[in-house]
Amino acid sequence: MAQGWRQNVWVLPVSAVIFAAMIVAVPPFLSFDPARQLSPLNANFPGLDFGLTLTHVLLATVALVTLCLSIWPWLRVRHPAVHRWSGRVYVFTALPAALLTLPLVFLNNEWQADVGAAATGLFWFVTTLIGYIGIRRGNEARHRRWMLYSFAMAGSFVWGVAMGLGPLFSKPALFPYLVEIIRWVGPLINLGAVKWWLDHTARRNARVTPLPAAAQRDHIDRRAA
Numbered sequence: 001m002a003q004g005w006r007q008n009v010w011v012l013p014v015s016a017v018i019f020a021a022m023i024v025a026v027p028p029f030l031s032f033d034p035a036r037q038l039s040p041l042n043a044n045f046p047g048l049d050f051g052l053t054l055t056h057v058l059l060a061t062v063a064l065v066t067l068c069l070s071i072w073p074w075l076r077v078r079h080p081a082v083h084r085w086s087g088r089v090y091v092f093t094a095l096p097a098a099l100l101t102l103p104l105v106f107l108n109n110e111w112q113a114d115v116g117a118a119a120t121g122l123f124w125f126v127t128t129l130i131g132y133i134g135i136r137r138g139n140e141a142r143h144r145r146w147m148l149y150s151f152a153m154a155g156s157f158v159w160g161v162a163m164g165l166g167p168l169f170s171k172p173a174l175f176p177y178l179v180e181i182i183r184w185v186g187p188l189i190n191l192g193a194v195k196w197w198l199d200h201t202a203r204r205n206a207r208v209t210p211l212p213a214a215a216q217r218d219h220i221d222r223r224a225a
Helices: 002-008 011-025 046-070 074-076 080-101 103-108 114-136 141-153 158-163 176-205 213-224
Strands: none
Touching: 002 213, 011 046, 011 158, 046 080, 046 141, 074 080, 080 103, 080 114, 080 141, 103 114, 114 141, 114 176, 141 158, 141 176, 158 176
């Protein structure tokens, strides 16, 4: 019971942080008013820029909500059908949302950590796709590992929201290189946390557990032979 509690307790604070960031970032887009967008639209293609941005935000919002369900260990064990369906919705909203970062970076009027944003989007797409292919081929270990990396990339938007509230990001053109460096910090911290968690759980699962008495006797007989 204690071990099950420890495996699930982290989901609540992580989900709370994700939802708090969405409450800050998403509402301006729900008015469908380009004037309320947080960053200026491309002067030559404002309609295209806003349409792609809105599509990206809506898809990413659905992906993040279903992600919070997919990472919940209790739900995965007790209600595997819900886990599978939430995972499918996550995959097929995360993949296009991730790819849309590339044209959005291209349409940026000014440098706003474009390299970091493009790299995060590409890695989000790749990790999600590898995780999905893994489960389709029955490789649950690969699926779990790469979906956790996908979670790290999807959750990195929280760092973007937090940094966007700071004075430095209100004038990104004044500090382009520093803003670019900061844009990499969040994804790298998330990836490091996931890597630590994977190593930690691997060591925990590798602990030797006592064999049943019959299995011990069989093992001794084999060695004696």
